[in-house]
Every structure is written in C-alpha cells, then in structure tokens.
Amino acid sequence: MSKKSVAAPASVSLPCGGRTMLGAGKFHSLVRALTGAMIHITIGTRPSWGFPVVIRRFCVEDKTTAGPSDVASPTIGDQMSPTAGKTILEKFADELLESTRTLVPVPPLRERFDGMELQDAYDIQNTQLQHHLSQGRALAGRKVGLTSPAMQQQLGVDSPDFGFFFADMVHTDNARIPATGFIAPKVEPEFGFVLKESLTGPKVSLERARAAIGAVYPAIEIIDSRIADWDIRLLDTVADNASCGAIAVGSTPLDVNPEDLIDVACSLLIDGQLRESGTGADVMGDPVAPLAWLANTLGEQGVALEAGQLILPGSFTKALPVLAGESATADFGSLGSLTIHFT
Known part of the structure; x- marks a missing residue:
C-alpha cells in the first residue's frame, strides 16, 4: 500500500477550527459538492496505514454573498462521534472491540459509512490491534x-x-x-x-x-x-x-x-x-x-x-x-x- 499525495487547490484561510478524517473518495465527493466555494485544506500522512486527507472544519464562502454562509458540510458531521469527538473509523473500532468482549454483533459497517474505502477498513483493524497490544496481549x-x-x-x-x-x-x-x-x-x-x-x-x-x-x-x-x-x-x-x-x-x-x-x-x-x-x-x-x-x-x-x-x-x-x-x-x-x- 503505497503512500499517496494529493495536490491541494488554491485556498483561502478560514476561521473555523476542528479536524476530521476523509478518505480519498470522500474528499473528491466533497470537492464536487463545493463547486464555487473555497476551502483551506491540509494534506497529512498516516505513519503506518496509508494517508488521510485532513480537512479543517470549514466555512463555505458563497461568491454571491458578502460573507461566509452557515452552510454545513454534507459529510463531515457524519464522520465524527457525537459523544467522544472521535472519527467514525475510531468509533467503528470501539464497536468491534466491544462486540469482541460482549459477543453482541453490530450492524454492517459499510452501510453506515457512505464512501468507506479499503484503507479505512484496515485502519479500523489496526486500531484494534494496537489496543490489544497495549493491553499486553x-x-x-x-x-x-x-x-x-x-x-x-x-x-x-x-x-x-x-x-x-x-x-x-x-x-x-x-x-x-x-x-x-x-x-x-x-x-x-x-x-x-x-x-x-x-x-x-x-x-x-x-x-x-x-x-x-x-x-x-x-x-x-x-x-x-x-x-x-x-x-x-x-x-x-x-x-x-x-x-x-x-x-x-x-x-x-x-x-x-x-x-x-x-x-x-x-x-x-x-x-x-x-x-x-x-x-x-x-x-x-x-x-x-x-x-x-x-x-x-x-x-x-x-x-x-x-x-x-x-x-x-x-x-x-x-x-x-x-x-x-x-x-x-x-x-x-x-x-x-x-x-x-x-x-
């Protein structure tokens, strides 16, 4: 699994804080959804499991208005745990760890994360591996x-x-x-x-x-x-x-x-x-x-x-x-x- 890079488009600095993780497919979908908007992005690298696109939680600047609008991202909100501020990948890893402990199965992950990619799945697996190793297994x-x-x-x-x-x-x-x-x-x-x-x-x-x-x-x-x-x-x-x-x-x-x-x-x-x-x-x-x-x-x-x-x-x-x-x-x-x- 070779590491990849994504060229960032021209951008403007935006005042919004917070971060989330998007796979490449989600990133491209998001860019398509934001035609006419300008966002500030940062490209990062996962040290051991490929790459994410790290996007600061953003505001959309509508060219037809005088200032930033309150349009929300159609995808970023769904990628965060509402209770712990975790990415959906971390949340899924927690669910599977809990299922391993309790033997209570969980619904299919693919149906709850539109645009989930193979690298995302291996990230979820690796999070569980690191948890178990940290417990001394x-x-x-x-x-x-x-x-x-x-x-x-x-x-x-x-x-x-x-x-x-x-x-x-x-x-x-x-x-x-x-x-x-x-x-x-x-x-x-x-x-x-x-x-x-x-x-x-x-x-x-x-x-x-x-x-x-x-x-x-x-x-x-x-x-x-x-x-x-x-x-x-x-x-x-x-x-x-x-x-x-x-x-x-x-x-x-x-x-x-x-x-x-x-x-x-x-x-x-x-x-x-x-x-x-x-x-x-x-x-x-x-x-x-x-x-x-x-x-x-x-x-x-x-x-x-x-x-x-x-x-x-x-x-x-x-x-x-x-x-x-x-x-x-x-x-x-x-x-x-x-x-x-x-x-």
Whole structure:
C-alpha cells in the first residue's frame, strides 16, 4: 500500500477550527459538492496505514454573498462521534472491540459509512490491534483470508485480505473449545506455517517465502463475525480482523516439503463426515503465494513477519458452521490430521 499525495487547490484561510478524517473518495465527493466555494485544506500522512486527507472544519464562502454562509458540510458531521469527538473509523473500532468482549454483533459497517474505502477498513483493524497490544496481549501470528476461489466469489472480490491473532487465541489438537465463546463460528482447514526466518517486504519472492518456512502444521481457523448475521462484504470483514475468531494447530508437523504443498490434499470433516475437500492449488494456486503477498503487503507499512510466528495462508475449502457438541477435523490423509471439539 503505497503512500499517496494529493495536490491541494488554491485556498483561502478560514476561521473555523476542528479536524476530521476523509478518505480519498470522500474528499473528491466533497470537492464536487463545493463547486464555487473555497476551502483551506491540509494534506497529512498516516505513519503506518496509508494517508488521510485532513480537512479543517470549514466555512463555505458563497461568491454571491458578502460573507461566509452557515452552510454545513454534507459529510463531515457524519464522520465524527457525537459523544467522544472521535472519527467514525475510531468509533467503528470501539464497536468491534466491544462486540469482541460482549459477543453482541453490530450492524454492517459499510452501510453506515457512505464512501468507506479499503484503507479505512484496515485502519479500523489496526486500531484494534494496537489496543490489544497495549493491553499486553502477545501477537502470535497472522492469517490470510479470501485466498480460495470459493471464498472470493462469495464476497465478490479478487484479492486476499489479512488479520492477526494472539497467543491466547491459539488451541491445540483435541482441544475442547466452548462454542459460547463465539457469535456464529465456522471452521476452515488450513496449513500453519511456522517461520524459521523473518520476512521483510516488499520484494519478497515466492522462493524467498518458501525458504523461510521452518515447519508446516495442520491447522483449523475458527472464523467468527462481529458483524450481525454474517452480513459482510470485503470492507466489513477487513475491519473485523478478517473475521478471525481463533486458531487451532496440530502438535506434530506434517511430513511434507514446502516445495510440494500444491499437491497436498485436505478434507474437512464434521463429526467424522466428509463435508469439503481441496488441494494446495486451491489456495491462490500455491499456498506459499499468500505468505509472500502478506510479507510484501505488510512490508510496505514497515511491518515484518518475524521468525517463530505462525502464519495461516488461507483455507482449502469454503467455511462450514459448527455448533456445540460437534467436532471438526482437518484431514491431510497419510500426512496427519487435526481435530477440535466444540462444547
């Protein structure tokens, strides 16, 4: 995600105070709405997540009148929390943090912020990450989502997304996991890569990413949505930490060379019954490709994947819902398997 700059138009100094954050789409809409008006703008840069256009709360000078009018912005007011003076992105982050705590879902974000952009969604996610880190939680790794054609078609996208998970979200083989700890959990069978070397993008090649894999484990991601009724599109799931709920990883690595992951088959079983199956080729054509993509995407933000971290590159299959009393298995045939139980 490269940083961008926006050229400011000729402007006049205005006496209004206050600030708010507008994405690029909102900025252009605002400029179009203010034909004939002059505003003073300042362009700023987010240090780690792209750019905002920072606009001082403005007055509109109507050329047909003698002085500033009391015309209000059609968009700026909607972007501020009425109670805490927070931007709508910060407000959404607070909502999702509260939903994570209470397990009470929230309405879709995309329907409450006209003009919301992908960068906005990642800003919301990053605000939550920084909050958790400030509370002392230990980052265990990262996940890549939307890497299979089935999941991309479901959300109408053609690229992956990513999220994070902490050490207290990681379970092991035969774990008994309370279903009441989630809102509406689903399971996905995946590889789990433990890195033996750090990866710092950009320009991490497929070969470099493959060489950084120290071990390949069977894994299951438990996805969950803080968005009500799983009514999500790309912006919602990205803001909601790529719908990450928890991770399960086997205790024994799979006996497989990272060079051969494309041909590895995996089946998803619920209560011992085969429900879905796929191969490594279903994960972006090569399960290592999401790892390289993640390293390069984070690298553009100055963030590295560290040695020892666990990386989940995406699901072999579509996600399936699970209920209390059911078990889920990621079966890699003769290579091994992983089973977890929902209580």
